[in-house]
Amino acid sequence: MTLDLTAAMQTYAAESQELLEEMERALLALEAGRQDPDLIDAIFRSAHTIKGSSGMFGLDAVVAFAHEVETLLELVRSGQRTIDTPLVSLLLRCHDHIAALVNSPPGEDPQADLLVQGDALKTELQAWLGDASDDDRTSENVWHISLRCGRELFRDGMDPLSILRYLGTLGELINVTTLDDALPPIERMDPTACYLGFEIDLRTETDKQTLEAAFDFVRESSQVHLIPPGSKTALWAELIQALPEGDDKLGEILVRTGVLTRQELAAAMGIQVIDSPDKQLGEILVEQGLAPPEAVKAALGRQAQARRTGGERYVRVEADKLDRLVDLVGELVISSTVTTLRSSHSDDRALQEAVATSARFIEEVRDAALGLRMVPIGGTFNRFQRVVHDLSQELGKQIDLVISGGETELDKTVVDRIGDPLTHLVRNAIDHAIESPEERLAAGKDPRGRLQLNAHHENGSILIELSDDGRGFDRERIASKAIERGLIDSTEGIPDQDVFQLIFAPGFSTAEQVSNLSGRGVGMDVVKRTIEDLRGTVELENRPGQGATVRLRMPLTLAIIDGFLVSVGDARYVVPLDTVEECMELGTVGRRDYLDLRGEVLPFLRLRDLLHDTTEAPARQSVVVVSYAGKKAGLVVDRLLGELQTVIKPLGEVFSALKWISGCTVLDVGQVGLILDVPVLVAQAERREVTSGHHAAALK
Template sequence: MVSDDLNDALDTFITEARELLQDFEEGLLGLEDDPSAEETVNALFRTMHTLKGSAGLFGLAHLVAFTHVVETVLDSLREGELAVTPELVSALLPCGDHVSSMVEGVASGRTEATPAETVDGDRLLAALQPFLTEGEAPARTPAAAEEQSNDGLRTWRLTLWFGPDSLRNGMDPLSFLRYLGSMGTVTRVTTLTDALPEPDLMDPETCYLGFEAEFVSGAPKTEIEGVFDFVREDSQIAIVPADDYVTVIEELPDQDRLGDLLVRSGAATDLEIARALRIQQERNRSGDTLPPLGEILIETQAVPKPVVEAALGKQRKTADSRSQETQTIRVYANRLDKLIDLVGELVIAQSSVGIHRRDGDGDEEAQGEVMRLVEEVRHSALSLRMVPIGTTLRRFERVVRDVCVDLDKDVDLIITGGEAEMDKALVERIGDPLLHLVRNALDHGVEPRAEREREGKPVRGKLRLNAFHDAGSIVIEVADDGRGLNRERILAKAVDRGMVQAGTVMSDHEVFDLIFEPGFSTVETVSNLSGRGVGMDVVRRNIAELRGTIEVDTAAGAGTTFRIRLPLTLAIIDGFLVGVGTSAFIVPLDRVTECVELPPNASGRDCMYLRGEVLPFVRLRTIFDIAGQPPRRQNVVVIEQSGQRAGLVVDTLLGQFQTVIKPLGVLFSEARCISGSTILGNGEVALILDVGPLVAENVSREQLLV
């Protein structure tokens, strides 16, 4: 069991493990494209070694055992004993998934493998056996690898005080010294008699003696430490390097943490660092001043003072060299959510100040400055949630690889615009819709090799994921160079299913939009990837829940592009405030194209002429059953949704409005045409219109085709 005292450290381990495993997968996929990337191989080895070492600190034996074997394979790869092959990558990729599954199990409170995980682990390890040389030694730590590569011997000073009950427990202290002789040379042994009592008080079964020994060996400190595992609980074991570790530390790469430097140099072991950290936490709980880790290591005789000072000096140099670089921090999402809520209240206060300023109250210049500052705070706070979408897009490298293996297709994935940023909440929720689109593009879009050759296309297909900012939104494109959508086949299927009347005249946009209808599919055979008609409707529904839209652009024989447009954030939007009677509504500003006056002769009609074209419209007063007579002059807010234009008839236009989105709650979860609410500066509530369903449900196809 992991001690409650280490819960915070365990949370950090889980977070870092997730990031390392994501890097591990990306590294393997990159290695398949560039087998000679030596630094990638080293990074993969370091990733698995870090996971193994960290898991060992928390007693996660199942993680240690599995990552140990993966690390051994990667070490052979690093040493040039193995070559990068598709078979090796295929064997290692599911190992990363298995480690991820075990890490998530630890996150849920499980510190041992489940029976299912054990079976999966054995299967994966069996797949790695061809890549393990016969009689291969256990995977080595970085320190051990460095020591073995130097083929050098080191001198260690050992101070051994065995527990008083060692003899009763069947442990012979001298047997440990004799065993050390099999690992190196014990050059000197001094017997320590400080604890010997008077002869008449001695107990023949009690161990009173201690030993100081000098030991020369090429073994790393972790192996020497392992000799004393059976007596560690009740004994005092100090293993201190006697040779020049200061030089070794100076030659190491930059490290931020003292413990990492000491472990990498071989001057300390993971176990010694963990023990020192526990002592540090215990003293912190007791109310004493938190002692530095280095002082504890010196105090417990784990590491000599000169070596600790050298490591501290290296640590300071690392900090100084990075002080000018851009630093990133991990922020808890709930803290950001609280900040966003506070900023929302500031935005509401801002609108209130604006109202008072229009009424002539207060110092106009001061109020204007407050509004400017609030706007800056808003942008700064929202930027904390913005993350590059590239990480999400790169995850599909693995999907493309695996699907292409299943379908026996060759497809290159091209990712562009990964630096475009969007709200972290959106990034997490857009993954599933993108997965459906990518799998469909590979299954239905890109043709098999033989068909591409007949069409004169390159044998290798292309799938492009592109992201860019556009007019306050982010656009994500999934584009393939495949066969494109078959308009006639889609229309015929829709007629056959009764979705469209035979002979109905439909635009290309309307025909292609049918693929998003529930249960619609033109595939004759069902595969494990697609063909059941459950997917594209889920894609559109999920995107709509994020206040986004999806469009299709296709050409026969040239490919298909799915274009997703999403807001940059789900917290605050730019809206257009309108009034109907005593009610107020917010229309998302990115949907508004213009505002015009309703013609006097439009009474009783549901469309109007706008610059020679018919514009269908809906009356919000009718839709929401608002009492009272409309004013003599009404206005039309022209909106555009999925390539179609329509109008919203309102009483008054109140202008642009910074809108803080407030959820409606469970009671209104089934409400249609409303995506949320906001609080106005005067304290009243305004509903935020979901213009997509509003237009779709209240403007008929006949109106749109007039």
């Protein structure tokens, strides 16, 4: 049977990535001095799961390496080893090695140098293991395992064979009996279903938890029974009762494999079923004196916790499908508005009520559908722990990263794309803003610098803040550099905020020495552009000598926009509400296209001219005052139609030349409204004036 594993491999890669991130996060938290057994559990779980899923794909190099890591972690977990900085640092390197192995191209053997590196790490790991291997467990540890595979097992992407193979790595497989009783006649057999069962005897020194973990992936669908060495016969009886095969058959197997003697079997069969069959295994274990009650309680607690943290279960859905859903829901909202309108004209009260109810649900459906695109920013934030850790070591600085608000949710697209600009900002802060420990001491500050990443909601947008307690922005330094680069002539009369904004100008850099981290003057302008592409803004707050804060204000979602609807002729346009300052009537103006806004000169654009609208202008036109990046301009329109919240749709390839349209939306009557890109409109108008000015000058 050949299977297309590409899709499964992708899931494997994505999942491993997440697990590696979790592992790294936990390691860094340990390094930061947090003493928390949960962290060690998390690291162990990650390594273990990666090992398990790698095994399914036959990635032996990963399995072998992860196994070594797991063994060491097991010692830490059981308290036989304490975790300290050198160990964390070794584990971090192991983490990187696993990542490299996982990321190496599938289907090929890992590169030689990678394997050499792995062997070196393995030797180091074994050095840590060496003196702790005083194991006192007996060698006669034969466990009996009954596995009845769920029908879904293959379809879930599992394979009993890989479980057996894995068990083989834990100890010695003494007996494996395959049960095919559940196999239906061939004509009724579903080839994608798994009908098999296994009775396994395993000699191993690992503990119950490790054994159970081998079945983590199949527990939900399959029946798994573990019988510890030397168990009382009642447990066997229960096993035999619980399994679907006839009593005799199973008993025979057990006798044949030598787990039970005939006498023991007879005794077991003679025993009445344990009083309450619903009892949890833990309770039975305690009753039989197999495990101390405290241990069971602890294990149960741990399981509950694993369930809680593992509770964020995800379904991977193609983004296009989600977009289609959001589109359809948008349509649904629009058509529901029409229905509501129509029903309000009717006299049928019952109809009106029914329509109102469905309209309410439709709005809830819309909110839920939009919520599907929202993901917490925490994953992105946590990546920076490593960036900060590595960079500060490289630069000889001591820096703590404090993260808060990681649970704040943003549109998936924003989360995906904000990583790079944030990385740049974090690197900049570490490189430029935060001083070396000596400088900090001299300035009377804590030698440890502090970076803070925070996200929270504010006024319908998401605020992402990066604060440092470094030296802050230096107005004079920025100004002189900007003058040197010819960006400005002088800073006189320019407010601080505007001076600081100069660092976002293309080709600007204040770093006196170009380090390999930042300071090449590329980046900050890209940061700003990326943020603006996502309809966000960048603000800077300066506390001279005490640090600075970079504030990214991002829209809650890219799919929905708060807009202001205007009309020109027959066409209706949407101006993004966050750019609208105020509206006013266009009085009589002269030949020049500017007006007096409370003593300020406000240049304006006549949308009518820009759009080549040939219908006759109404007697009274209005001005929408828009502002963007500190610049104000007026847009002259025919009528103001008020605010609306609407779903943004792309206008498509055909119209890609129209830069001043950022998208479109379906208006309540099913008509399409265009969304104006205010910054582009204003920039185009500026460019036009400049070029026509040059032309005029050239003619003279």
